[in-house]
Amino acid sequence: KKITLSVIKADIGGFVGHSSVHPETLETARGMLSGSPLLIDYHVTHVGDDINLIMTHECGKDSGEIHQLAWDVFSSCTTIAKKLKLYGAGQDLLSDAFSGNIKGLGPGVAEMEFQERTSEPVIVFAADKTEPGAWNLPVYKMFADPFNTIGLIIDPKMHGGFLFEVRDLIENKKVTFSCPEELYDMLVFIGAPGRYCIKSVYQKGTNEICSTSSTQRLNLMAGRYVGKDDPVLIVRCQSGFPAVGEALEPFANPHLVSGWMRGSHSGPLMPVSVDQSNPTRFDGPPRVIALGFQLADGKLHGPQDFFADPSYDLARQKANEIANYLRSLGPFEPHRLHLDEMEYTTMPEVSKRLKDRFEKLR
Ligand code: 13P
Ligand code: 13P
Ligand code: MG
Ligand code: MG
Ligand code: MG
Known part of the structure; x- marks a missing residue:
């Protein structure tokens, strides 16, 4: 018997501004999921102004019923957001009519279907003020x-490596790299994260799903700016997959991501507990949470709020120092993103107004 873990998220309105969510919207989401006969279990959480629905069921990936349920939850939350005049109410719901699959509409989706192992530790990561x-x-x-994951060296079940499915979010194509042999080829692409994203990772040989993320790129989908798509990621751990601590380790060194203020800046991704996930300084810096669950017959035992741990204190301090430095650059690149990566710009307007003031040089 296979179970499906679906993580579906949306920003249906921020409280206050883009910093967090209103408790009434979380309560509504919990109420609706607890009443659903489709689900084995669920957990509702948030990172910043994004609501995350973590759900287990037997309906499989891309289930119309599950996507409908998530859509209905986000629609009801939007009604509350509108009543409370929360900021950007309904921001991620791009269409009023749901047509069977939530993908391409606005909410972010990460789903995996698998046979539960003897022990099934999973981590759900969610980030705000950034992109997939x-x-x-x-x-x-x-x-x-291997400098992060020693298992790649000393665990015979990991030593063979993994398959990485990479998506081109602009041309809507996918390619699979077999690593470690094709590491250098893969890095040519994934080093450009505004365009190429790792969608899923599979164990070589067994083709077992290990990891999957949301990749919808909102700002291109709607044909207009509607906000960067704050992403989610699921990672299965242990027994041939990364240990829990190996999956958490990369976040000890806050890397620079695109997003932050007005979705138009580069900033460090700060690992935080759910309670600390309220981007504040300059609407940031960008945040990531990590919730651990032990699955047992589809039941989500947890969560363990991993980044609440003091071993991430230094990462937070480092993120604050990097943030402080980047802020000192103000409106200059590379703090402000390159022209074609910004979510909004006055360039066309200002250029048009000043058109006649530009003199041709020869
Ligand atoms: P324990 O000995 O605590 O089970 O830990 C084993 C392990 O693999 C830690 O990464
Ligand atoms: P969100 O994408 O989290 O709504 O943030 C948008 C923004 O403009 C923050 O300054
Ligand atoms: Mg928002
Ligand atoms: Mg957000
Ligand atoms: Mg966003």
Whole structure:
């Protein structure tokens, strides 16, 4: 019997501004999921202003019923958000009519279907004020870097390596790299996380799913700016997959991600507990949470709020120091993103207004 773990998220309105969620929206989501006969178990959480629905069921991936349920939850939460005039109410719900599959509509989706092992530890990561490519570096480290994951060297079940499915979010194509043999080829692409994202990782030989992320790129989907797609990631751990601590280790060194203020800046990804996940300084810095669960017959035992641990205190301090330095650059690159990566810009307007003031040089 296979179970499916679905993590579906949306920003249906921020409280206050883009910093967090209103408790009434979380309560509504919990109420609706607890009443659903489709689910084995669920956990509702948030990172910053994004609501995450973590659900287990037997309906498989891309189930119309499960996606409908998530859509209904986010729609009801949007009604509350509108009543409370929360900021950007309904921001991620791009269409009023649901048509069977939530992908491409706005909410982010990460789903995997698998046969539960004797022991099934999983980690659900969720980030705010960034984009799906933010997972490239940590997922690479978890599954391909022996300086992060000693299991790649000393665990016979990991020594063969992993398969990485990489998506081109602009041309909507996918390619699979077999690592470690194709590491250098893969890095050519995933080093450009605004365009190429690691969607899933599979164990070589067994083809077991190890990791999967949300990759919808909102700002391109709607044909207009609607916000960067704050992403989620699921990682299965232990017994041939990275140990829990190997999956958490990459976040001890806060890497730079795109997002932060107005989705138009580069900043360090700060690992935090759920309670600390309220991006504040300059609407940031970007945050990541990690919730651990032991699955047992589809039941989600947990969560363990991993980044609440004091061993991540130094990472937070380092993120604050990096943030402080980057802020000192103000509106200059590389703190402000390159022109074609910003979520909004006044460039066309200002250029048009000043058109006649530019003199041709010869
Ligand atoms: P324990 O000896 O605590 O079970 O830990 C084993 C392990 O693999 C830790 O990464
Ligand atoms: P969110 O994508 O989290 O809504 O943030 C948008 C923003 O503009 C923050 O400054
Ligand atoms: Mg928001
Ligand atoms: Mg957000
Ligand atoms: Mg966003």
